[in-house]
Amino acid sequence: MPRKEINVADKVEYLSILDENGELDTDLEPDISEEILLKLHRSMVLGRKFDERLLNLQRQGRIGTFPPISGQEAAHLGTAAALEPSDWFVPAFREAAAEIWRGRSLESFIMYYNGFAEGAFIPPDRNDLPVSVPVGSQILHAVGLAWAAKYRQTDRVAMAFFGDGATSQGDFHEGLNFAGVFQTPAIFVCQNNQWAISIPRTKQTRSETIAQKALAYGIPGIQVDGNDILAAYTAAKEAVDRARSAGGPTLIECVTYRLTVHTTADDPKRYRTDEEVAQWKKRDPIPRFQKYLLDKGLLSDEKIDAIESAVVDEIQAAVDNAEKQMKTMGDPMHIFEHAYAEMPAFLKEQKEDFARGLEEMSEEGRNG
Amino acid sequence: MAKMTMIQALNLALRQEMEKDDGVIILGEDVGVDGGVFRATDGLIAQFGEQRVLDTPLAESAIAGMSIGMAVYGLKPVCEIQFSGFSYQTFHQIENHAARLRWRSQGRYHVPLVLRTPYGGGVRALEHHSESREIYWAHTPGLKMVIPSGPRNARALLVSAMRDPDPVIFYESKALYRAFREEVPDEAETMPIGKSKIVRQGRDLTMISYGAMMRPTLEAAAVLKEKEGVEAEVIDLLTVSPLDDELFVQSVLKTGRAVVVHEAPRSFGPGAEIITRLMEKAFYYLEAPIERVTGYDVITPLFARENAYIPNTQRILRGARKALKK
Numbered sequence: 001m002p003r004k005e006i007n008v009a010d011k012v013e014y015l016s017i018l019d020e021n022g023e024l025d026t027d028l029e030p031d032i033s034e035e036i037l038l039k040l041h042r043s044m045v046l047g048r049k050f051d052e053r054l055l056n057l058q059r060q061g062r063i064g065t066f067p068p069i070s071g072q073e074a075a076h077l078g079t080a081a082a083l084e085p086s087d088w089f090v091p092a093f094r095e096a097a098a099e100i101w102r103g104r105s106l107e108s109f110i111m112y113y114n115g116f117a118e119g120a121f122i123p124p125d126r127n128d129l130p131v132s133v134p135v136g137s138q139i140l141h142a143v144g145l146a147w148a149a150k151y152r153q154t155d156r157v158a159m160a161f162f163g164d165g166a167t168s169q170g171d172f173h174e175g176l177n178f179a180g181v182f183q184t185p186a187i188f189v190c191q192n193n194q195w196a197i198s199i200p201r202t203k204q205t206r207s208e209t210i211a212q213k214a215l216a217y218g219i220p221g222i223q224v225d226g227n228d229i230l231a232a233y234t235a236a237k238e239a240v241d242r243a244r245s246a247g248g249p250t251l252i253e254c255v256t257y258r259l260t261v262h263t264t265a266d267d268p269k270r271y272r273t274d275e276e277v278a279q280w281k282k283r284d285p286i287p288r289f290q291k292y293l294l295d296k297g298l299l300s301d302e303k304i305d306a307i308e309s310a311v312v313d314e315i316q317a318a319v320d321n322a323e324k325q326m327k328t329m330g331d332p333m334h335i336f337e338h339a340y341a342e343m344p345a346f347l348k349e350q351k352e353d354f355a356r357g358l359e360e361m362s363e364e365g366r367n368g
Numbered sequence: 369m370a371k372m373t374m375i376q377a378l379n380l381a382l383r384q385e386m387e388k389d390d391g392v393i394i395l396g397e398d399v400g401v402d403g404g405v406f407r408a409t410d411g412l413i414a415q416f417g418e419q420r421v422l423d424t425p426l427a428e429s430a431i432a433g434m435s436i437g438m439a440v441y442g443l444k445p446v447c448e449i450q451f452s453g454f455s456y457q458t459f460h461q462i463e464n465h466a467a468r469l470r471w472r473s474q475g476r477y478h479v480p481l482v483l484r485t486p487y488g489g490g491v492r493a494l495e496h497h498s499e500s501r502e503i504y505w506a507h508t509p510g511l512k513m514v515i516p517s518g519p520r521n522a523r524a525l526l527v528s529a530m531r532d533p534d535p536v537i538f539y540e541s542k543a544l545y546r547a548f549r550e551e552v553p554d555e556a557e558t559m560p561i562g563k564s565k566i567v568r569q570g571r572d573l574t575m576i577s578y579g580a581m582m583r584p585t586l587e588a589a590a591v592l593k594e595k596e597g598v599e600a601e602v603i604d605l606l607t608v609s610p611l612d613d614e615l616f617v618q619s620v621l622k623t624g625r626a627v628v629v630h631e632a633p634r635s636f637g638p639g640a641e642i643i644t645r646l647m648e649k650a651f652y653y654l655e656a657p658i659e660r661v662t663g664y665d666v667i668t669p670l671f672a673r674e675n676a677y678i679p680n681t682q683r684i685l686r687g688a689r690k691a692l693k694k
Contacts, residue, residue, distance in 0.1 A: 064493070169429075266405070
């Protein structure tokens with residue numbers, strides 16, 4: 001036959017467990033311990049409150065530009081929670097709640113967003129990469145990390161995060177293709193928050209879903225309600241388990257929404273309506289998870305208040321601590337550090353000349 | 369004449385050229401509805417429509433590659449890469465094709481695209497938003513590399529870039545976008561690409577710079593006059609490549625002393641080429657070693673320490689005074 005149909009996999013699952021009113025699909029309820037459920041809840045609240053505080057600090061000029069996460073806590077936290085600490089966590093730049101979950105200190109964010117490179121330091125007990133700003137570029141690093149983990153015969157996996165905009169980058173397609181070909185234990189988590197700055201998801205790709213792009217690379221893809229932390233966790237757990245047992249990579253599309261600005265330099269009023277934002281606020285991931293925990297008897301309104309107040313105190317202590325520490329972090333000589341393992345001679349010369357310049361200028365200052 | 373910021377002047381250049389030539393097409397991330405993250409393309413989609421102002425998906429390599437196709441067809445794509453730190457994904461397309469198609473097709477095709485992108489530090493931005501890496505482009509044969517220093521020359525050079533038959537990489541200092549206003553003529557004026565300009569006359573020292581570094585360089589020249597009575601001649605390159613060495617060589621033949629200022633890292637930076645030209649063409653007239661005041665050979669620091677990196681008036685004065693010794 002000169003022309004016939006080729007049957008390729010064309011099925012993309014959609015998963016939702018807690019609907020926007022917090023109603024549970026009991027058949028799909030994942031088995032998560034009470035301790036982890038409560039920890040997830042506290043982390044979501046902390047992520048949200050910290051985000052709000054950072055926005056407030058930015059408006060006061062106490063930090064520089066930063067990309068808020070509000071609205072996306074369930075998407076990145078629920079997926080990252082399926083990782084073991086020894087797994088590799090490869091963020092973009094809008095995964096703060098997951099970074100905190102992995103052990104990043106609040107102080108380090110404040111320092112980083114004050115322009116101190118020290119804030120990006122990752123202690124050796126965490127297999128996390130620092131944030132990656134060039135959109136989508138980190139996806140390939142997760143493929144390499146996962147390949148290496150397999151080569152070294154560990155059961156570790158790597159999870160990469162990115163947004164809907166990143167799926168237009170070549171790096172995304174190259175990453176999924178390599179992961180498919182080499183069957184690397186990598187999980188690709190797309191936080192589809194509907195907007196890449198001013199470009200809506202519908203203008204980012206003609207595809208109906210982002211999840212379906214996985215099929216072209218011969219790997220499974222699933223779309224989940226990214227504002228449902230149980231769905232995000234469940235999909236990620238399945239993908240992590242599959243990757244860990246040599247089942248290869250998975251693409252997870254978390255359908256979520258950026259409730260505030262792209263970064264604090266952005267003005268969303270130029271490109272989207274307040275009505276749209278209001279619609280998505282009704283689908284906020286936090287109240288629905290709280291309803292679930294209230295229904296299960298794990299939380300009470302009093303407990304929620306107590307958690308919120310403890311979280312606010314924790315944030316305040318971190319702000320105080322970071323601001324105190326930053327007072328002693330001004331040494332400009334720091335710019336010469338970490339460019340090379342061993343500082344080359346030409347750079348030593350530059351560093352010495354820089355120091356002499358500082359000295360001369362301070363002498364001039366003293367001499368008026 | 370109207371007083372304008374650089375961002376307004378660039379917007380004017382784009383608008384007038386689009387009115388004049390329906391082959392001028394704008395494309396990039398957030399250039400349409402949002403008007404560009406710095407608002408360089410503000411209002412253009414309203415005036416010219418979605419056919420001529422393309423809000424593209426998020427893919428820098430695709431923006432550059434598609435622009436090459438448009439340019440080969442005979443259009444004048446003006447693509448915007450949101451920050452020069454994200455322009456490296458275009459490098460593959462620009463180096464392998466934009467810069468070479470004229471040669472590869474032995475003159476049959478040419479690629480008259482303009483790639484506009486904000487560069488440089490000084491706006492308290494995140495990583496990848498403060499680099500000054502003009503040398504990557506300047507080092508690539510077939511490309512032109514233009515960096516204006518103020519509203520009026522930015523407008524004129526952008527018009528010239530859009531009319532240029534070769535690919536032009538157009539770096540815009542984001543620190544200058546709204547730093548000051550200048551009179552900008554209503555009628556489109558052009559400035560020749562590949563020509564530098566003397567912006568201050570002097571006989572004692574030649575100061576060579578471009579882009580955002582022109583302001584501290586001119587400030588340093590004013591201090592030298594005021595405190596030491598030194599008359600510095602200041603040259604604004606305006607185009608980094610092809611480098612116009614005529615004016616600065618003539619100047620150094622007169623002054624015998626020179627200091628080069630750039631924000632880009634020091635080693636293999638623009639200063640290395642400028643100084644080499646002086647060695648080739650003015651060596652016997654030099655009274656002292658040529659100084660360069662530059663960024664250091666380190667990763668561009670985050671903003672808490674970027675002032676330690678970016679040359680300022682004091683550092684330029686220090687370099688100038690060294691060049692004036694002996």
